[in-house]
Amino acid sequence: MHDLAQAIFESYPSLAFEDPSPTDHDGHRPFSPLLQSSESIDTTNIFFREYQPLSVIIPWMRLLRSLFPTHVRMINVGISYEGRDIPALRVGVHPTNSDKPQGPRKTIVITGGSHAREWISTSSVNYIAYSFITAYGKSKEMTTLLEKFDWVFIPTLNPDGYVYTWENDRLWRKNRQQTSLRFCKGVDLDHSYDFAWDRESSSANNPCSESFAGEGPFQGVEARRFANWARNETQNNNVSIVAFVDFHSYSQQILYPYSYTCAKTPPTLENLEELAIGLAKAIRLTDGGEAYGVTAACEGSVIDTSTSKGAKQAGLRATMESGGGSALDWFYHELSVKYAYQIKLRDTGSYGFLLPSKNIVPTGKEAFAAMKYMGHFLLGNNGIETEKGEEEKVVGSKEEEKGQLKKSPDETDQVEDGLDADDDEDGEWEMDFELRRRTER
Numbered sequence: 001m002h003d004l005a006q007a008i009f010e011s012y013p014s015l016a017f018e019d020p021s022p023t024d025h026d027g028h029r030p031f032s033p034l035l036q037s038s039e040s041i042d043t044t045n046i047f048f049r050e051y052q053p054l055s056v057i058i059p060w061m062r063l064l065r066s067l068f069p070t071h072v073r074m075i076n077v078g079i080s081y082e083g084r085d086i087p088a089l090r091v092g093v094h095p096t097n098s099d100k101p102q103g104p105r106k107t108i109v110i111t112g113g114s115h116a117r118e119w120i121s122t123s124s125v126n127y128i129a130y131s132f133i134t135a136y137g138k139s140k141e142m143t144t145l146l147e148k149f150d151w152v153f154i155p156t157l158n159p160d161g162y163v164y165t166w167e168n169d170r171l172w173r174k175n176r177q178q179t180s181l182r183f184c185k186g187v188d189l190d191h192s193y194d195f196a197w198d199r200e201s202s203s204a205n206n207p208c209s210e211s212f213a214g215e216g217p218f219q220g221v222e223a224r225r226f227a228n229w230a231r232n233e234t235q236n237n238n239v240s241i242v243a244f245v246d247f248h249s250y251s252q253q254i255l256y257p258y259s260y261t262c263a264k265t266p267p268t269l270e271n272l273e274e275l276a277i278g279l280a281k282a283i284r285l286t287d288g289g290e291a292y293g294v295t296a297a298c299e300g301s302v303i304d305t306s307t308s309k310g311a312k313q314a315g316l317r318a319t320m321e322s323g324g325g326s327a328l329d330w331f332y333h334e335l336s337v338k339y340a341y342q343i344k345l346r347d348t349g350s351y352g353f354l355l356p357s358k359n360i361v362p363t364g365k366e367a368f369a370a371m372k373y374m375g376h377f378l379l380g381n382n383g384i385e386t387e388k389g390e391e392e393k394v395v396g397s398k399e400e401e402k403g404q405l406k407k408s409p410d411e412t413d414q415v416e417d418g419l420d421a422d423d424d425e426d427g428e429w430e431m432d433f434e435l436r437r438r439t440e441r
Contacts, residue, residue, distance in 0.1 A: 007354045008170045011119070013050035048127060048364065050357045051119045053166045054084075054159055057126065061087055061155075064133055071136050071146055077154060078225030081177040084159040086222060089129050092150035093136070093143075104240035106149050106378075109230065110371065112247040113156025114190045114327065115173045116165045117353045120345050120363055121247035122155045127364025128371050129153035145375040149242070157222050158189055171353060177221055179207035179214075188212055190246075191325040192220030193227060195333050196260035198324030213325050227330065234335060243339040243374060244331040247367065250352050251300070252292045254279050254370075255342040257332040259297035259323035268338055275339055275377050282373035283366040290346060290366065297342055298323050339378070343370065 047060060065074040071093045078086045095102060110128060112121035132151055135142035145151075156162045160176040174186030184207040191198065194217035206212060218224040233239040256272040258264055266272060273294065280292040293300075323329075332340040346355055346363045355363075 004354075007351065010356060011051065011170065011354045012166075013052070013357070045130075048123070048130075048360050051123055051360065052126075054156065054163050057122070057155055058085075058087055060126075061089055064089065064130070068133050068136070072133055075152075077152075077229040078222060080158075080160045081175055081221040082160045084163075086154065086157060086159060086226065088152050088154040089133075090150055090152050091129060091132050091146060093147045094150075095147070104234075104238050106242045107152060107233070107239050108149050108243040108245070108371075108374070108378075109152045109154070109241055109331075110245045110247070111154040111157055111226075111327070113154075113158050113162055114246065115188075115248060116156075116158050116161025116175075117171045117173055118247075118249040119165070119353075120249045120355045120359065122162065123360045124247055124345060124364050124367040125153050125155045127360070128368045129155075131364075131368045132371075141376070142372070144379075145372070148379060149375060150239075151371075154226075157226055160222075161186070173210045174212065175220060175222055179212070181207045184208040184212075186212065187214045187220040187223075189220045189223045190248075190327055192218060192223040193325045193327055193330035194218050195330040196258075196324045196326075198260065217325065223327070226327075230331070230335060241331070241335060241337050242378060244328075244335075244337045244341070245371070245374070246327050246342045247345060248342060249345045249355065250347055250349065251344040252290055252346060252348055253300045253344045254292050254294045255297035255300040255328070255344065256294075257297060257329050257340055259326040259329050259342070261323070262296060262298040266332065271338065272341075275374065276341060278373055278377055279341070279343070279370040282369045286365050286369045288362055289369070292343075297326065297328055300342075300344070339374070343367070 047056075052060070061074055065072050071091060073090045075088050075090050076085045077088050080086060092105075092107075094105065110125055112118070112125035115121075129151075132142065132146065136146050137143055158175050161172055161174060164176055165172050172186075174188050176185055177187055178185060179187070186207075188211045191211055191213035197217035198213060214220055218227065230241065234241060254276045256269075256276050257266045276294045280294050283289050283292050326342070328340055328342045331337040345367065346359055
């Protein structure tokens with residue numbers, strides 16, 4: 001990067017200096033930001049053309065809740081140090097058959113923005129949420145994912161820090177709470193959780209460090225309140241968190257536990273690796289998809305710093321930062337979430353935290369493909385190839401109203417192979433959905 005100041009300037013929205021309503025060849029295309037399918041987001045949705053401040057993100061989330069009340073709720077997972085809500089979208093359709101006993105609601109939690117400057121993580125969580133929300137009812141596979149799981153999307157766990165990056169320091173990382181040094185604010189939220197909190201780390205006694213973990217576990221206000229919300233969901237609200245994904249940037253890696261040490265092996269290592277490899281493949285198979293590495297989080301936070309030939313041959317490496325106290329390890333170990341990942345998005349260092357806005361949609365598509373694959377994997381469909389088929393769209397034809405959706409036997413098998421054994425047959429599913437659709441009108 002040759003000009004840091006220019007790169008920072010270019011990362012902010014430029015709509016104030018451009019025509020916000022580009023037209024098509026007819027010269028009068030109407031702006032419709034929320035009623036398009038995910039395939040057309042890149043051409044019709046102004047929201048994803050640029051990074052958005054919190055003052056735009058929150059009203060956008062409220063609008064989604066208003067437009068799609070059948071399967072979208074807006075919730076609050078905590079209050080920040082400076083008193084801001086930590087908003088989230090809970091997306092899912094709960095079963096209504098009272099004759100069938102229901103266990104804890106399986107839930108997948110997806111977060112971004114723990115580190116304030118990682119804007120691409122926030123935009124990607126928003127992109128995934130939008131793609132899931134607008135696909136409901138248009139695709140049988142996506143509708144099934146929303147009926148089988150609740151998806152909780154938290155665009156920024158660190159709203160105070162995120163606002164600060166827009167108003168003061170674009171490269172700010174921590175939250176904004178006061179420390180023991182008046183002129184050094186902020187705690188690194190992703191080192192603040194109480195599992196394997198690292199008292200001996202080099203930054204433990206240095207509040208000015210970007211990786212300052214606080215003076216004790218859970219000193220980071222937002223981390224503590226988010227963890228309290230998650231624990232309360234599992235203990236009191238009949239929720240089972242089956243997967244946790246924490247988006248970060250940058251380096252294009254899919255990381256699994258443990259983060260705090262490489263000396264211990266997670267008990268479900270094979271399962272973690274199997275799904276992580278599938279996520280990387282799903283990303284690579286998207287249009288223009290990048291290659292993502294797969295490794296343990298403890299390996300993902302180290303770099304080669306040796307300069308001597310002998311040291312390199314011996315594989316000596318130095319840690320970039322402490323891996324203790326991470327959300328990844330806490331969800332995996334303390335809440336027994338079987339599939340927990342930290343995904344570091346684009347790029348590999350050319351722009352780093354200042355990734356240009358033209359990457360928002362491509363990166364969002366990669367993240368969406370990965371989360372869709374995760375949903376299929378959790379339903380028992382381990383083959384990514386079945387996700388490449390065309391999505392069935394529900395239209396008002398007589399054949400579909402009778403449950404006679406025209407498909408070949410091979411296509412039917414591809415859709416049903418990845419679902420639980422208690423799923424309805426094609427005709428019953430189509431009729432049930434059509435009845436719901438008409439009721440919602």
